[in-house]
Amino acid sequence: MIDITKRDSLKLMGLSSCAVGLLPVAGCTQSPARTPDYVAEDEALWQQADDIIAHIALTDFPERDFPVTDFGGRGDGDTDNTQPIADAIAACAAAGGGRVVIPAGTFNTGPIHLKSNVNLHVSEDAILSFYTDPDRYRPYVLTRWEGVELMGFSPLIYAYGQENIAITGTGVLEGNGTNTVWWPWKGRWSRAQWPVDPVVNQVNTRTPLFDMAEAGVPVEERVFETNYLRPPFIQPYNCKRVLIEGVTIRNSPHWLLNPVLSEDVIVRGVQCISHGPNSDGCDPESCNRVLIENCLFDTGDDCIALKSGRNADGRRLATPIQNIVIQDCQMRAGHGGVVIGSEISGGARNIFARRCYMSSPSLDRAIRMKTNSVRGGLIENVAIRDMVIGEVRDVFVINFYYEEGDKGDFLPEVRNLHVSNMVVENARRVFELRGFERAPITGVSLHDVTIKRAESLGVLENVGEMDLVSVSLNGEPLTL
Template identity: 40%
Template sequence: MKKIILCLTLLLSLLFLSFKKGQSSVTQTEVTVKAPFEMPTIKIPNFSNCKEFSIVDFGAVKGDKNKTSDAINTAIAKANKAGGGTVVIPEGEWLTKKIHFKSNVNLHLNKGAVLLFSEDPKDYLPAVRLTWEGYECYNYSPLIYAYQCKNIAITGEGELKAKMDVWTKWFARPKAHMESLKRLYYLASYKKPVEERQMVNDTANLRPHFIQFNRCENILMDGVTITNSPFWTIHPFLSKHVVLRNLKVYAHGHNNDGVDPEMSQNVLIENCVFDQGDDAIAIKSGCGIDAWNLHTPSKNIVMRNCTVKNGHQLVAIGSELSGGIENVFIDNCTVVDGAKLNHLLFIKTNERRGGYVKNIYMTNITSGKIDEGILGIETDVLYQWRDLVPTIERRLTPIKDVYLENIKATNVKFISRILAQKELPVENVFLKNVTADTVKGEKSIHENVINFDSK
């Protein structure tokens, strides 16, 4: 009997090992990042031991968005079920509808592959949970959407491209659109459940994000080109451990930021090229009561070795920053001569935001002409919201500990402009070797600043 039990045990062990050998396995790679603050090691997925799933094997047909979309989603489900896998987009142009990630999946675009996303809003229904300009709601699905996923990636030398026929028309903000934004503001401000904030109707026209990682962990984007976007281009929201590297992002529509880390932590953006109609990087942390209750700041964010060809700012902080923003490091970046740019660093907030900003570092930056100046900090930036809705709850934003060093531009209006409230001055701003060949106006324009030093 003992011999039989021993033989059965050995047989079961061999079967288990054989089963495991045939399974895909996602491992993790640790990325160490040096910063002027304690920066945790970032953990990203490694799919080198995982099986590949070509969308052609699941019925994808060039030019047929229904078959291709079904094939992509089937391949994602198969890769997830296998415990990890790489969904391969072969060379050629593949028209598709929305893509929804599952955990342990790498979407890989081969060289010469183009995923072309439909312009039909119906292809991004049903509505999903996301945010729109800092407020959680249900809206059109992002073109690529991941919700509560772990170990996900988008890699390769191919291109993600959005057809813009309809979204371009939606860039306008007519009265019906603004009324929908007002409704969302009131729903959020008066603590209505997110499920009641349904923003898809005939007139709201709240454009979808291109890529949103919503409440995800261990995210990698590496190598791909992204062309056009209905709204924000890459949006990690309430996500941790994010590496975005070797990307080429081009989007010149309305609100076309390159990357918007929002209430996200341990983020590295490196070796990317940004050509934007809005900010290259815009670090955010939500609006009002939603963000105040979540208590999740954007934290530990490093941008390095990037090139900006156009953008409103190299880096913007806010204005949606109610959850707080801390530990940001921008290093060794270049803004090309001839770029359209307002500031290198612009920190903006208003009396409705609350939150806080601290420990912001920018070093080793070169830039051509800047329309405004190198550093801007303003605490009364409301844009169209100033007269659109009233302030329901007033909370000011403490801003302190901002460090700029070794920064050079060719032509600016000012080096620094800091406009703060008398009741809550900005504190501790230090500039060292921050210069411009030509300063057309006053070098420093300051209201309500405590402890400013420039060397």
């Protein structure tokens, strides 16, 4: 039996009142079982995902190795290897490319800047351990922080305008974020284990940065001598042909993998393990043709979040996140498994996710879209299939009231979200779908979805259209 709280029932009295059988609403139906037409349409849809993968331009490196130990590097856990690594990268690039090899050992380093045709290879039993002194991450570089451009701290591994670059191997990238370094800059956080400092706090940089972006201040003038914006771990910016494969990434200051305005990106076999604030696993922003596969995400924020810029800055660049395939990944702890937003002002389109397994008592949401009328953004052509979800709080979330809520003039829009062949073992709520009365959520279809146990149907608010085919909840057909 479907159990909905009184508060939720009152919310459902609008366009989505069909969710509790109160009023008939056009577009909210349980369709007949799948037909050959449904099957053909589904296969045609997923052919698009295969085509995206086929069109990703691949990296290719000469078979030349440049061990950092040949340039004075030492893996003794004490030596500063920043300059030896930089020298090895420069020599590799000058020779036409190859591998810069980090052998077994613990190699301390400051920021690493990759160059074209260089593969940074972190060998088995190697730990590339990054210093936590912020001054080491100067001089500032062009970067993007929560969807807004500025001149800020260098990411731990950074590349700007490079082509044919890689980070490979089975070693460890250690960011050394802890409750005493990097993470306390977050300030208030639900899991904060630090006293909140009113001065050493990201709000003192974040708020003026966002104000600058809204005022149209040129990016080169968005410079803060006193800066509390934590850098991301890996950020290829405006790059082409990028491979990140095999490594384990731990304890990032901020987001772990953050390709920005890049094309032909492959993230494969990477383990993202970081439980600090804003420890998103993989956040491609305004990228085109991205494959994320065979990865593990165990994070303090969203596992995978697809983004395209925040507010005026996202609209200034007007570059969507598009042609993305996520497959064969495992999601554990996190705010969301497969997420679109919240910095989504440039839009998102042609997003595919398949054959993933998600489960954790600390996984808040499986499929999540978050935006508002300040950020706006058109999200269209999103397909999810062959998903197994063990334990999760909410299964489907589309929230137009994220953070600022309905306080702007840029209406968010979701078109063509198609979910098929999903099994959910245990959830608290099936839905949190919250559209605006002036901009309802439409175009959601669920085919062959089995939710074995859920405590509540959840919230459906201003949902104008849903198509259900073979959907069951708690052992009974779900009829809206």
